[in-house]
Amino acid sequence: MSSKKNKNLKNSSAKIPKPKASSQEDMQVKLLRDVVANVAGPEAVGIVDLLSGKKNVNEFTIAEKLKITINQTRNILYKLSDEGLVSFVRKKDKKNGGWYTYFWTLETGKSIENLRILINSKIESLEKELNKRKQDRFYHCTTCDLEYNEEDALQNFFSCVECGGVLELKDNSAVIDNLNREIENLRRDLAVVDEQHGMIVKKEGAVIARKARAEERKKKMEREKKRKTREIEKKKEAKATEKGPGKKKPAEKPGGKKVKGKKISKTTSKKNLSGKQKSASSKKKKMKRVKSSRRGRK
Numbered sequence: 001m002s003s004k005k006n007k008n009l010k011n012s013s014a015k016i017p018k019p020k021a022s023s024q025e026d027m028q029v030k031l032l033r034d035v036v037a038n039v040a041g042p043e044a045v046g047i048v049d050l051l052s053g054k055k056n057v058n059e060f061t062i063a064e065k066l067k068i069t070i071n072q073t074r075n076i077l078y079k080l081s082d083e084g085l086v087s088f089v090r091k092k093d094k095k096n097g098g099w100y101t102y103f104w105t106l107e108t109g110k111s112i113e114n115l116r117i118l119i120n121s122k123i124e125s126l127e128k129e130l131n132k133r134k135q136d137r138f139y140h141c142t143t144c145d146l147e148y149n150e151e152d153a154l155q156n157f158f159s160c161v162e163c164g165g166v167l168e169l170k171d172n173s174a175v176i177d178n179l180n181r182e183i184e185n186l187r188r189d190l191a192v193v194d195e196q197h198g199m200i201v202k203k204e205g206a207v208i209a210r211k212a213r214a215e216e217r218k219k220k221m222e223r224e225k226k227r228k229t230r231e232i233e234k235k236k237e238a239k240a241t242e243k244g245p246g247k248k249k250p251a252e253k254p255g256g257k258k259v260k261g262k263k264i265s266k267t268t269s270k271k272n273l274s275g276k277q278k279s280a281s282s283k284k285k286k287m288k289r290v291k292s293s294r295r296g297r298k
């Protein structure tokens with residue numbers, strides 16, 4: 001069974017269009033088509049060509065280009081989304097009767113990761129089968145071409161349930177050769193996938209690092225800005241106190257309110273923080289709502 005699946009995996013990658021970009025990108029597209037076909041069926045592979053190298057592609061454009069209905073398109077995309085192979089943003093669309101329109105992006109890294117897991121589990125199950133073939137005895141009826149494991153053969157007193165013929169001990173060497181070949185092929189596939197995966201991780205890592213650096217620069221600028229505002233406030237305060245007895249000195253107030261300026265800035269920075277946290281959690285909630293609402297829309 002797993003061998004059949006493996007064949008499908010290879011067939012689906014056989015009809016790749018002529019390469020345009022670098023061979024590495026072609027290799028990635030080929031692998032992505034494999035994984036998409038595996039999750040959503042061979043009819044879904046066209047989505048890879050439409051989404052690869054792009055961001056936030058309108059689902060109506062996808063449906064139009066694939067020449068399928070919007071519901072069929074969404075069903076495919078939801079399947080892919082459940083596996084993390086694609087992500088989306090949604091926007092309210094007046095043209096679409098005020099409904100939300102989804103814009104889709106291919107998650108290359110996650111997809112290749114998914115493919116790695118898939119190939120690894122295939123190798124694992126083939127290796128189990130290989131060990132069984134090496135260790136256990138199998139019997140077969142040469143007339144009916146039926147195979148029995150030792151237990152079943154014993155239970156049937158080494159006679160075939162179909163024709164009653166005597167079961168013969170099976171020579172497993174051909175099966176073992178086939179399994180070895182299949183495992184070897186999958187290992188080669190895996191090496192290619194691993195290489196691609198490594199490159200994507202590196203690339204994505206660089207993007208993340210760049211974003212983090214930009215974020216850090218932004219924070220630094222904000223801190224600097226706050227510090228300057230504080231300084232100005234302090235100077236103002238100092239001037240106000242210099243003006244003398246007409247105005248109440250903040251120091252005279254109880255409860256250490258002298259450091260009012262400082263306190264205010266502390267609370268504002270706290271507020272900012274909780275605001276950020278809030279927006280993060282509301283984002284999560286939003287995502288949940290999106291998921292449930294799109295399910296409802298099915």
Ligand SMILES: [Zn+2]
Nearest residue numbers: 141144160163
């Ligand atoms: Zn038989």
